Amino acid sequence: MSLRFLDLARPSRQHWLGYLLLLPAVALVALIIVYPLFVSLDLSFQKIGMATLSAPRKPFTLDNYRKLFTSPDFWNACWVTIKLVVVVSAACFAVGLGTALLVNNRFKGRTLARLFVALPWAVPEVIAVVIFAWIFDSSFGLMNWLFIKLGVTSQMINWFSEPTAAFWVVAITMIWKGYPFVSIMTLAGLQSIPEDFYNAAKVDGASALQRFRYITIPVLMPVLGVTLVLVILWVFRDFSIIKVLTDGGPLKATQTLSIMTYDQAFGFFNMGYASAIGIVTLILCVIASLLMLGRKSQAMY
Amino acid sequence: MKTIGKRIAASAVAAMLVGAVLPTAASAEVLKFVSWQKDEKGVGDWWASVIKEWEVKHPGSTIEWTKVERSAYADTMTTLFAGGTPPDIVHLASFEFQAFANNGWLEDLGPWVEKAGLNLDGWSGQEICKFQDTTVCIMMLYYGTIFGYNEEILKQAGVAVPKTYAEFLAAAKATTKDLNGDGIVDQFGTGHETKGGGGQYIAEMASYLFDAGARFTNAEGEVTIDTPEMVEGLSRWKTIVKENLTPRDLSAGEVRKLFADGKIALKVDGPWIYSIMQQGAAKDKLKLASVPFDPPLGGSSNVLAMPSEISDEKKQLVWDFIAIATSDKFQTSFATLAASTPPSPRADLTEAKAQIPHFNLMVESQKAAAEHKIDRIPVGLEVQFNEFSKMIQEEAQRMIIEDLDPAAVAKTMQEKAAALQ
Numbered sequence: 001m002s003l004r005f006l007d008l009a010r011p012s013r014q015h016w017l018g019y020l021l022l023l024p025a026v027a028l029v030a031l032i033i034v035y036p037l038f039v040s041l042d043l044s045f046q047k048i049g050m051a052t053l054s055a056p057r058k059p060f061t062l063d064n065y066r067k068l069f070t071s072p073d074f075w076n077a078c079w080v081t082i083k084l085v086v087v088v089s090a091a092c093f094a095v096g097l098g099t100a101l102l103v104n105n106r107f108k109g110r111t112l113a114r115l116f117v118a119l120p121w122a123v124p125e126v127i128a129v130v131i132f133a134w135i136f137d138s139s140f141g142l143m144n145w146l147f148i149k150l151g152v153t154s155q156m157i158n159w160f161s162e163p164t165a166a167f168w169v170v171a172i173t174m175i176w177k178g179y180p181f182v183s184i185m186t187l188a189g190l191q192s193i194p195e196d197f198y199n200a201a202k203v204d205g206a207s208a209l210q211r212f213r214y215i216t217i218p219v220l221m222p223v224l225g226v227t228l229v230l231v232i233l234w235v236f237r238d239f240s241i242i243k244v245l246t247d248g249g250p251l252k253a254t255q256t257l258s259i260m261t262y263d264q265a266f267g268f269f270n271m272g273y274a275s276a277i278g279i280v281t282l283i284l285c286v287i288a289s290l291l292m293l294g295r296k297s298q299a300m301y
Numbered sequence: 302m303k304t305i306g307k308r309i310a311a312s313a314v315a316a317m318l319v320g321a322v323l324p325t326a327a328s329a330e331v332l333k334f335v336s337w338q339k340d341e342k343g344v345g346d347w348w349a350s351v352i353k354e355w356e357v358k359h360p361g362s363t364i365e366w367t368k369v370e371r372s373a374y375a376d377t378m379t380t381l382f383a384g385g386t387p388p389d390i391v392h393l394a395s396f397e398f399q400a401f402a403n404n405g406w407l408e409d410l411g412p413w414v415e416k417a418g419l420n421l422d423g424w425s426g427q428e429i430c431k432f433q434d435t436t437v438c439i440m441m442l443y444y445g446t447i448f449g450y451n452e453e454i455l456k457q458a459g460v461a462v463p464k465t466y467a468e469f470l471a472a473a474k475a476t477t478k479d480l481n482g483d484g485i486v487d488q489f490g491t492g493h494e495t496k497g498g499g500g501q502y503i504a505e506m507a508s509y510l511f512d513a514g515a516r517f518t519n520a521e522g523e524v525t526i527d528t529p530e531m532v533e534g535l536s537r538w539k540t541i542v543k544e545n546l547t548p549r550d551l552s553a554g555e556v557r558k559l560f561a562d563g564k565i566a567l568k569v570d571g572p573w574i575y576s577i578m579q580q581g582a583a584k585d586k587l588k589l590a591s592v593p594f595d596p597p598l599g600g601s602s603n604v605l606a607m608p609s610e611i612s613d614e615k616k617q618l619v620w621d622f623i624a625i626a627t628s629d630k631f632q633t634s635f636a637t638l639a640a641s642t643p644p645s646p647r648a649d650l651t652e653a654k655a656q657i658p659h660f661n662l663m664v665e666s667q668k669a670a671a672e673h674k675i676d677r678i679p680v681g682l683e684v685q686f687n688e689f690s691k692m693i694q695e696e697a698q699r700m701i702i703e704d705l706d707p708a709a710v711a712k713t714m715q716e717k718a719a720a721l722q
Contacts, residue, residue: 050404052383139486139548148484156485160496160550161702247498250698266376267498268688269400 037282044275051271064276073252073260074277078284081256084171085235091175092231093224096182101216103183104190114187121180129244132173136160163253166246170254173241178234182227189223190216229292236285257281329361330618334390335378338603339368342576344639351626358621364390382406387608389619395429395440395601395676396500396690399683402437408607409435413620419627423646425671426601429678438604439623440644444571445599445666446508446592447659449578453586454488454566463593466512466537469567473546476566490546492556492565499690501553503677504600506697508569509541510534511675512594517693517718520674522681524722527715535700535707542701561587569598572641572663589659592666599670600677636660642667685721692717 008017043051044065046058068074099117103110120128135142136159147153159165197215206214217224239258242248248255248263255263257277265274334352338344352364367388369377375397381387382401393401401407414421414436421427421436426443430436450462458476463469473490480487493505510516513534519525541547548559560568561581568574569592578587592598605626607619625631632645636653642663643650654660682689693714700710 050379050383050400050406052385052404052406054385138550139489145485154484156545158549161698163702247496249695250702251695263691266379267691268685269379269404 040275040278043272044279046272048272050269064273065280067273068276068280073255076252077255077257077260077277080167080252080254081236083167084174084256085232087171088174088178088235089228089231091171092178092182093228095175095179096227097186097224099179100183100186100190101212104187117183118180120176121184123177125177125240126244128177129173129241132169132176133245136169160246161250163251166250167253170242170245173245174235174238177241178231181234182231185223185227186220189220193219225292229289232288232292233285236281236288257284330359330615331362332364332389332615332618332622334364334366334392334622335369335381335388336366336392337369337371337374338392339366344641347631347635347638350634350638351622351631354625354631355622358625359618362618364622382608385610387610389608389611389615390622391438391606391608392441392603393438393606394603395426396678396686398430398438398604398606399432399686401606402432402435403684406609407432407437408609408616409437410439410607410623411436413607413616413623417620417624419624420647425642425644425646425667426676427644428674429601429676429683430604432683438606439627440601441605441626442602442641443599443644443667443671444602444642445663445668445670446569446571446597447574447662447666448590448592449560449568449570449574450588450590451560451563451566451583451586452588453583454563458566462588462590463567464591465593465595466509469593470537470540470546473541473567474544477544477546486545487564489548489559489565491541491567491569492551492560493541493547494551494553494556495542495547496550497552499687499692499694500677502694502697503690504598506534506538507677508592508594508598509537511596511598511673513537517679517689518681520680522679522722524681524715524718526718527711531711531714532707535697535710538697539700539707543704563587569594571600571602575640575657575659589662591662596669596673596675597666598677599667599673599675681722682718689718689721692721 007013008020039053042057045060045062047061047063048058103114103117107113123131136144138144138156138158138160141159143159144153144156147157148155157165159169193216197219198211201211201215236256237258238256239262242254242256242259243262246254248259258281261274261277261281264270264277336348338348348366352366356363371394374394378387378391378393378397378401382404387406391401391407398407410430421439424440426440429443430438430440454476455462455472458472460472460475461468463472469491475490476488477486477490478488479485494501495505510531511534514530515528515534516525516530525531542549548556548565551559556565557568557570557574557577558581559565560574561577561583563581563583563586575589578584578589581587605623607616607623611619627645629645629647629649632643632648633650633652635641635643636648636650637656640653640657640660650660650664654664677690678686679689696710696714696717699705700707
């Protein structure tokens, strides 16, 4: 009786086999994602400095969230994160879409051009940061030398000591590192558009701009939607570029939510407060993703 | 009968073997030791010699020595302790152990010191290891700064080796130059890291503050930033950075390299500057002298400690390691191998003084700094030091970027530091 109940070959039990096969993966995901998330959520409701897993739980409190929402540093970090998300995502899309359209055309050296477009994606983030740190070095950097030679400025620009300059150095580095992803995704999308669409439009007398506006963009929309979400999430959570280039400074001009979380957790050992920042960041990311993905289905035509 | 006899004999042999092997197996331990100094020439060799000695004294047991980069050190140690798997031998920077001690993660070494009869009188910087009336660590390095200068650059600028802050400033101004006239300064009077973390930033500006008579807190731990001395110290720091007498936005390592290669005229730094000078392009032009600041900047560097949650057997083994590292023999070899001033007053420095020409400079500087109780970590702000140093860094940067009055900045720092306590 019990053996027949467990007979996974029976048509009515076949879906059980699916769940059974999924179980190890689900358990692993639960272990490495859900459990830390739960621990983080739990820590965010405790007034705790350095956390120890074996230590008894401290009393429930909303102090971390109260402190967070009244902290000017938090709102500054939100503002910096939003500025970076908007600037980097917009620029990545402009450059990524432009380069994808370019290398989608047939011309001599197209393979090489595609390679160069994708190259920054292959460069490890830390290497990219080192390159840009040298380019924008305040005393011996290439950019200052170029600006002075071209007469753009008469004196050295302290790229990492001026809040506005530091923000743009971080943004430019992120754009350079991030646009190839948009380019690769868009190129894949472009190659899936049937040539017949364009031929029919040409017969109807559509200009290149009209073909782009009424064929390319609508068909690409699902791809662009997902890409946009992934780029936004990348900018939201990116840590190494900012940490190595500016460490969130000067004067918190490049302190994003992820840098603030790290500083509070491992710099100032305020694990409870850091967890609260992490949870709020997660909620913001989920909201942004839902808003973006929700529009995807209405995008095509 | 014969078979039974054989079995008994075999059992006896087996029992003897087990008896012989078991104590060794039980006492054979592997101690975990994490440090950022593993591959550092000199001091890394010294640690290796301590490990070797410990392994000789504990046959069969070993020390598993792992390197973790300094930049990731606090994160790694925090994670190890939080996860309940701390290293057995705890090596921490002197500005970070307080947070670990505050969490109850470090053993009170007082009873161990007493039991071993280790005399810590006159041990440089040891008072910093006192945390809430317990000894939570042993200071492994308290250094005094030394002063490096480029003889050729000073000669070309027509200035003598500075002996006071005023002379230092004049020399720095005279040697900061655009040598090829392209509008870009390519030789700097002095060099400071202005990009890194708060702790390093405080260390960079501290010489100017201490020389002006300023202190962050008094002996009782009360914040004493809003004083005329601090205003003077901050004004000096502002002058050095604002007038571009130092290259900007470089790491400490990059600044040292520039000095070693002849791009910086004057450099106040720790004992490690000597080995960097020896590898630089301008090594023949670089000389050492007494620091032109009074008192010279000194500072605690790193400590040895023991986790509170390991077994008593392991604690004994860790203490054996600490005992070797703090022994007269190894404190003496620290001076020669690490080319640095050992904290022990009983270390024999004769060989080090014979081998290292500037060793006396380091000893004098260490002594002067220790006498004035100089340290970048202010009394009363030890646990909050990371937050405090970050605040000081930001306010000092704001003073330079927004050209603020140092008096107003000192006032702000005072308020923020008091709020942290």
